[in-house]
Amino acid sequence: MPKISLFIHLVITITLGSLIFACSSDKGSKSGEILASSQMEAKGGEPGPGAVKNVILMIGDGMGVQQASLAVLYRQLRQSTKSPLMLEKLMESKYSGLMRTSSYGDIVTDSAAAATVMACGIKTLNEVVGMDPNGYPCETILEKAAKMGKATGLVSTSRLTHATPGSFAGHQIFRDMENEIAEDMIEDHEVNVMLSGGIRHFIPQYKDEVQKVAMQSSDLAECEKISSEVNGKSKRKDQKNLIATAKSKGYRFVCDRAQLEKIPLKEDTKVLGLFTSSVFPMIQERNAISSLPNLAQMTKTALDILQRDKDGFFLMVEGALIDYAGHDNDAGTMLQETLDFDQAIGVAMDFVEKNPQTLLIVTADHETGGFGFAYGKKIQFEMALPSGLHYHKPYDFAPFTKFDYLAGQKMSFRAMLAPIEKKLFPKSGPADSGYGLDQAAAELIEVVQKNSTFTLSEEEARKVLSRKPGKNDAEPHDFGNFYVHNSVHPDML
Numbered sequence: 001m002p003k004i005s006l007f008i009h010l011v012i013t014i015t016l017g018s019l020i021f022a023c024s025s026d027k028g029s030k031s032g033e034i035l036a037s038s039q040m041e042a043k044g045g046e047p048g049p050g051a052v053k054n055v056i057l058m059i060g061d062g063m064g065v066q067q068a069s070l071a072v073l074y075r076q077l078r079q080s081t082k083s084p085l086m087l088e089k090l091m092e093s094k095y096s097g098l099m100r101t102s103s104y105g106d107i108v109t110d111s112a113a114a115a116t117v118m119a120c121g122i123k124t125l126n127e128v129v130g131m132d133p134n135g136y137p138c139e140t141i142l143e144k145a146a147k148m149g150k151a152t153g154l155v156s157t158s159r160l161t162h163a164t165p166g167s168f169a170g171h172q173i174f175r176d177m178e179n180e181i182a183e184d185m186i187e188d189h190e191v192n193v194m195l196s197g198g199i200r201h202f203i204p205q206y207k208d209e210v211q212k213v214a215m216q217s218s219d220l221a222e223c224e225k226i227s228s229e230v231n232g233k234s235k236r237k238d239q240k241n242l243i244a245t246a247k248s249k250g251y252r253f254v255c256d257r258a259q260l261e262k263i264p265l266k267e268d269t270k271v272l273g274l275f276t277s278s279v280f281p282m283i284q285e286r287n288a289i290s291s292l293p294n295l296a297q298m299t300k301t302a303l304d305i306l307q308r309d310k311d312g313f314f315l316m317v318e319g320a321l322i323d324y325a326g327h328d329n330d331a332g333t334m335l336q337e338t339l340d341f342d343q344a345i346g347v348a349m350d351f352v353e354k355n356p357q358t359l360l361i362v363t364a365d366h367e368t369g370g371f372g373f374a375y376g377k378k379i380q381f382e383m384a385l386p387s388g389l390h391y392h393k394p395y396d397f398a399p400f401t402k403f404d405y406l407a408g409q410k411m412s413f414r415a416m417l418a419p420i421e422k423k424l425f426p427k428s429g430p431a432d433s434g435y436g437l438d439q440a441a442a443e444l445i446e447v448v449q450k451n452s453t454f455t456l457s458e459e460e461a462r463k464v465l466s467r468k469p470g471k472n473d474a475e476p477h478d479f480g481n482f483y484v485h486n487s488v489h490p491d492m493l
Helices: 007-013 031-037 065-078 086-091 111-120 139-145 161-168 178-187 242-248 257-261 293-304 321-327 331-354 402-407 413-424 437-451 458-464
Strands: 019-023 053-058 097-099 153-161 192-196 206-208 253-254 271-274 313-319 358-364 380-384 390-397
Touching: 019 390, 053 111, 053 331, 065 086, 065 331, 065 402, 086 331, 086 358, 097 271, 111 139, 111 161, 139 161, 139 313, 153 161, 153 293, 161 178, 161 313, 178 242, 192 293, 242 253, 242 271, 257 271, 257 293, 271 293, 293 313, 293 331, 293 390, 313 331, 321 331, 331 402, 358 390, 413 437, 437 458
Parallel strands: 053 313, 053 358, 153 192, 153 313, 192 271, 253 271
Antiparallel strands: 019 097, 019 358, 380 390
């Protein structure tokens, strides 16, 4: 079989449910020329003119065509005086297209199968991380890059062990095997820069093995000041301390933005940054936590470190929570998450402009939620036109002002609902006798009105809260203008 560039292979074989863009700096070869001339064989030597030295792969999890279009239309229709989004600039590139999303044997893909396709260049079974459809580990692009002597990095607003980053540096038959994926990453690999969440899979089960006291993120010296909103207990079933293992291998461990900003920018710097026990909070909530770095900051730090490797680097960056907002039927948060990912793309595009031997690929693993604007309830709207004719609009066709509802949402649906549902559906025992559906509905109406431009009737609020989270997930409901289906996922909290 003739040799083929690793990065040509990547672009030819991945299958996605979204737009895919490739770009490079105008100062060097165009991206198509870079792909055609890239000589990234693992045989040493400097890359020739037009060759790819660095690769940045950016994945908007759940960011299908609908989500990207939502962000672009919002900017064009409601912020027309502002500069175009990075996504708009990429859409103008001739190196863009659409790819299908099916996994091995299934029409619908999941993040693990989709990420494994991108990482290994082969289709695989849903829920599988870094393995082929026969159950054997597949060599990932990150592993290939490391063999070439390149630096490598993973950045995500989810857990480091979650399906997308896990598929680039892990090999497990099931994506929920996050403790094992953590071991793959720390014990079997030396990814130079890892910035994400998910401390809970890297710390021992107990801080006191005699009294069986559960260990928490805040028990780590670096995480003493971690916000209670992102603190949490270990999810391990053993006493492995993968943070200690990472330190013994030369990693600097950081737990907040201030520590990240003090990282020395050297070629041999290795960083493990875990800023939350589980996933990052949704964008409105994480922006209120000063100790959390944002995706753009993490991307810039990773690039500042990785670019010091003379052989180049491979970096994967995931905007993970576009997907979560889609699962929550939370269009306002989904828009804001996509715009946040766009800022990280801007950091990468600035880097490409200054470093012409860099290939930037921006795409999604799939689309989440089947999002779209549609006409809704009947309305009675009439107006006189300059022609003298009377115009009658019989339906709500989603005027441009609908964007203002989404962009102005101050709190995610998840954050609105979580404290109310915890009281209404406690994990142990019945709800407090003094707290019932009536009070919960009243609280939900108040928090929605305070933090969004939506309004809820008492009947709608009661419907939203009428089912215990996680139950009857496939049951269809019509909640009118405010539809939240299975908004809170206990395993993600």
